[in-house]
Amino acid sequence: MNREEAHRKRVPLYAKILLGMGLGLGFGFLALALHWEGFVHDWVAPWGDIFMRLLKLIAVPLVLVSLILGVVNLKDIRNLSRIGLKTILIYVCTTILAVSIGLGMVSVIKPGKVFPKDRQTEFMERYQQTVVEREAQMQQVKDESPLQFVVDMVPENLFKALGDNSKMLQIIFFALLFGVALIVVGPSKVPSLVRFFQQLNLVLLKIIDFIMAFAPYGVFALMSALIVDYAGDVGIFSALGLYALTVVLALAVIILLVYPFIMRVFGKRTMKQFFKAAAPVQMLAFTTSSSAATLPLTMERTQMHLGVSEEVSSFVLPVGVTINMDGTSCYQAVAAVFLAQVLGLDLTFGQMLLILATATISSIGTPGIPGGSIVMLMIVLDSVGIPIEGLALILGIDRPLDMLRTVVNVTGDMTVSCVVDEGNKTKTADHEA
Ligand code: ASP
Numbered sequence: 001m002n003r004e005e006a007h008r009k010r011v012p013l014y015a016k017i018l019l020g021m022g023l024g025l026g027f028g029f030l031a032l033a034l035h036w037e038g039f040v041h042d043w044v045a046p047w048g049d050i051f052m053r054l055l056k057l058i059a060v061p062l063v064l065v066s067l068i069l070g071v072v073n074l075k076d077i078r079n080l081s082r083i084g085l086k087t088i089l090i091y092v093c094t095t096i097l098a099v100s101i102g103l104g105m106v107s108v109i110k111p112g113k114v115f116p117k118d119r120q121t122e123f124m125e126r127y128q129q130t131v132v133e134r135e136a137q138m139q140q141v142k143d144e145s146p147l148q149f150v151v152d153m154v155p156e157n158l159f160k161a162l163g164d165n166s167k168m169l170q171i172i173f174f175a176l177l178f179g180v181a182l183i184v185v186g187p188s189k190v191p192s193l194v195r196f197f198q199q200l201n202l203v204l205l206k207i208i209d210f211i212m213a214f215a216p217y218g219v220f221a222l223m224s225a226l227i228v229d230y231a232g233d234v235g236i237f238s239a240l241g242l243y244a245l246t247v248v249l250a251l252a253v254i255i256l257l258v259y260p261f262i263m264r265v266f267g268k269r270t271m272k273q274f275f276k277a278a279a280p281v282q283m284l285a286f287t288t289s290s291s292a293a294t295l296p297l298t299m300e301r302t303q304m305h306l307g308v309s310e311e312v313s314s315f316v317l318p319v320g321v322t323i324n325m326d327g328t329s330c331y332q333a334v335a336a337v338f339l340a341q342v343l344g345l346d347l348t349f350g351q352m353l354l355i356l357a358t359a360t361i362s363s364i365g366t367p368g369i370p371g372g373s374i375v376m377l378m379i380v381l382d383s384v385g386i387p388i389e390g391l392a393l394i395l396g397i398d399r400p401l402d403m404l405r406t407v408v409n410v411t412g413d414m415t416v417s418c419v420v421d422e423g424n425k426t427k428t429a430d431h432e433a
Contacts, residue, residue: 013212014279020216021223021287028227037228045225051218054211055293056165058204062296063168063318064175065201070314071179072187072194080180080315083420087316090416091324092360094262098254098326098408099359102333103352105250111242112341119239120342120393131392134375149365166367168292168322175318208296215297219287230399240397247334247401251327251408259415267418269306277305278414285406289399292368294410295321302414308421316420320413321368327408328373329363331401336380339390351384358383368409371402 031040074080106112145151155161155170162171187194260271267274281301285294295317302313336355340347347355362376374395378388 012280013215014276014283016216017219017280017283017287020219021283024220024223024287025227027220028224031224031228032231040224040228044221046221048218048221048225051211051214051221052288052290052293054214054218055288055290055296058207058211058296059292060162060165060168060171061200062204062208062299063171063321064162065197065204066299066314067172067175067318068179068182069197069201070311070318071176072182072197073311073314075183077180077183080183083312083315083424086423087319087416087420088323090419091320094258094326094412094416095324095329095360095363096356097258098330098412099333099356101253101258102247102250102330102359103337103356105253106246106334106337106341107352109242109246109249110341111246112338112343114242115338115342115393116239125392128389128392130395131389134378134391135388165292166369168367172319172322205300208300212297212300215284219284222287226399240394243334243338243394244397244401246338247331248404250330250334251404254326254330254408255411259411262415263418266422267415268422269418274306274414274418277301278411281410281414282407285410286403289370289402289406290368290372291321291325291406291409291413294406295368298410298413302417306414306418308417309424312421312424313417316417317413320416321410323364324413324416325363325366325368325373325405325409326412327405328366328376329359330408331405332359332362332373332377332380335377335394336384336386339381339393340384340386342393343387343390345386347384354384355380368406371398373402373405374398 027044028040031037031044071080074083153169153173155167155174158174161167161174182190182193260274263269263271263274278301281294281298284297285291288294291298298321299313299317302308302317303310308316333355336359337347337352358380362379363373366373366376374391378391381388381390
């Protein structure tokens with residue numbers, strides 16, 4: 001190890017990202033105080049955009065290559081269906097649990113009952129335009145057949161799917177199809193193709209290393225730009241404080257109680273080990289508000305620091321980033337009930353169950369991008385007859401809550417990959433015995 005390497009090893013990634021976040025936060029406030037908004041906008045924010053672009057750039061090839069390799073590594077279609085079914089089942093269970101926690105919390109705290117009525121009109125006017133835009137998107141989704149989401153999973157053109165980051169499910173579909181075909185043909189018959197993907201994977205991982213070296217600076221730029229952009233909305237916090245607190249509490253229960261419990265009992269990792277591995281991932285999720293953009297780091301930390309086999313992580317994580325969103329589904333439940341409370345609508349038990357079902361399903365369809373769940377939230381609201389215009393009330397505070405729910409989303413994926421990995425180890429040991 002040369003001196004430079006030794007020096008780099010001394011400062012762990014999470015510390016560097018944390019420093020970037022802290023400095024970015026401080027610099028954002030300083031810029032506000034000194035009226036340097038223009039400077040931040042012109043000279044600092046672009047570095048954050050570049051960082052986000054790099055993360056998105058690598059997300060699609062990473063999902064494709066690691067999923068194909070993930071399937072090939074399973075060696076057998078039976079292993080794929082076993083791990084696949086188990087993964088999806090655990091994902092659905094954690095999501096239902098997350099929504100239930102959200103529903104419980106918002107029903108006990110009742111933040112909608114104390115919302116100042118005089119702020120209602122103000123927010124409605126301010127965010128009306130955005131609501132109208134999202135409503136058009138929602139109408140499009142609603143006019144389609146209920147099976148449209150299954151149809152949408154199947155790409156008609158691979159290159160179009162690869163050219164559009166929001167088509168992650170299509171890429172997953174193709175990768176699974178390709179991987180399965182490869183297993184059936186037999187990797188020994190096409191060794192150079194398998195080697196090609198393995199070598200491509202190595203190069204992609206190196207690119208991720210490069211991007212991560214830039215992470216502290218990217219995070220600095222994202223944070224300071226966020227503070228400057230958000231400054232005008234500070235008043236929103238006072239009115240929506242209790243609502244935000246409810247979301248934060250529900251998310252905290254999931255991250256501090258539910259996941260550590262699952263991790264201890266089924267994932268066989270200590271809390272310390274888990275959070276040490278997850279910290280940089282959580283910080284990146286927080287600053288980027290995108291679980292898809294965080295995926296490269298999630299994969300690296302889960303394999304290298306939690307010891308989850310490549311076989312499991314390269315399957316469970318790319319799938320999880322697309323379909324498993326515990327933070328998002330929990331948030332949707334809180335938001336829906338909060339709006340019902342503000343608008344004076346009493347929800348029946350049946351309607352609560354409907355929220356449970358729609359929030360679970362809609363989180364599966366939510367893309368892992370900033371604000372990805374807003375359109376899906378409209379579908380939840382609509383299912384129980386809460387006027388979607390109510391969304392205007394909460395849009396102003398969405399970004400900080402988005403940052404937090406994204407942290408929960410990625411932590412959930414990491415947790416489940418440990419659980420599936422443990423189950424897989426036991427199964428493999430049984431087979432070998
Ligand atoms: N930003 C979230 C994510 O990427 C999705 C959302 O809840 O809006 O995981």
